[in-house]
Amino acid sequence: MTRPNQVLFRLAAGLSAALALQAAHAADDPCFQKAQSQAALNQCASAAYQRADADLNRLYQLMTARLSTDDVARKRLVDAQRKWLQFRDAECAFQTIRTVGGSIQPMNVSSCLTDLTRERVTDLQKHLDCARVMGEGGACAVPPRR
Numbered sequence: 001m002t003r004p005n006q007v008l009f010r011l012a013a014g015l016s017a018a019l020a021l022q023a024a025h026a027a028d029d030p031c032f033q034k035a036q037s038q039a040a041l042n043q044c045a046s047a048a049y050q051r052a053d054a055d056l057n058r059l060y061q062l063m064t065a066r067l068s069t070d071d072v073a074r075k076r077l078v079d080a081q082r083k084w085l086q087f088r089d090a091e092c093a094f095q096t097i098r099t100v101g102g103s104i105q106p107m108n109v110s111s112c113l114t115d116l117t118r119e120r121v122t123d124l125q126k127h128l129d130c131a132r133v134m135g136e137g138g139a140c141a142v143p144p145r146r
Contacts, residue, residue, distance in 0.1 A: 038103045045110035052117040059124040066128070066142050073141060088116045 031044035060081060067074040092112035099105045131144030 038107070042103075042106040042110070045107040045114070049110040049114040049117065052114045052121065055121045056117050056124070059121060059128065062128060063124060063142055066145065070143075077141075084120060088113065088120070091116060 029044060029048055031047060032041065035041045035044050060077075063077055064074060067077060092109055095112050096105060096108040099108050127140070127142045130140035130142060134140055
């Protein structure tokens with residue numbers, strides 16, 4: 001492929017991925033359905049990320065509270081969360097490299113952050129639910145609510 005064709009191919013691939021993300025989020029969020037401009041889509045994606053981040057912070061606080069008497073486990077949770085945040089940010093920077101500088105970049109970054117944060121929310125919720133599902137004798141990292 002010649003250089004100009006490679007550039008066009010990459011742009012088309014980036015746009016296709018962005019449109020797929022937009023379509024996925026539009027199905028779940030009325031904000032995306034109402035948006036009439038890229039700036040509005042960017043705002044919708046940012047708001048979706050803020051909601052996911054609030055959920056993540058709520059669950060993280062619950063976990064740290066349950067681990068308040070277990071310094072080793074609490075420190076490992078804090079370490080894991082810091083490293084996960086670094087991973088999430090680096091992964092989203094990588095996933096969105098082809099749209100850097102474009103008007104769609106903020107939406108792509110927010111969408112990536114939202115997706116990975118929702119996955120982390122699911123993981124933290126599993127930790128919180130483990131004792132209920134496994135019972136008192138289960139090998140859960142987070143003890144049951146007392």
